[in-house]
Amino acid sequence: xxxxxxxxxxxxxxxxxxxxxxxxxxxxEAWYPVLQRYLxxxxxxxxxxxxxxxGVDRYELPNLWALNFILQDRKSTRLN
Numbered sequence: 001x002x003x004x005x006x007x008x009x010x011x012x013x014x015x016x017x018x019x020x021x022x023x024x025x026x027x028x029e030a031w032y033p034v035l036q037r038y039l040x041x042x043x044x045x046x047x048x049x050x051x052x053x054x055g056v057d058r059y060e061l062p063n064l065w066a067l068n069f070i071l072q073d074r075k076s077t078r079l080n
Contacts, residue, residue, distance in 0.1 A: 009035060019054075020074050026065040035067055036060065044069050 045056040054072030
């Protein structure tokens, strides 16, 4: 069965210099294991590849039912 991420989680993001972070929080505790299994650093890296030059690290926050991704060396979206 396919499930849209939007239907089981919400997200928050921020940035510091050339790095950005995205927190993905399950809407219910039962959905956290689904996020853990399918929302890997490799999956996120593939999705943001046009925007990020560096790696993607994943940190688990089970007490918050959340995953935090650090996107390293993001490409500037400013016009030169």
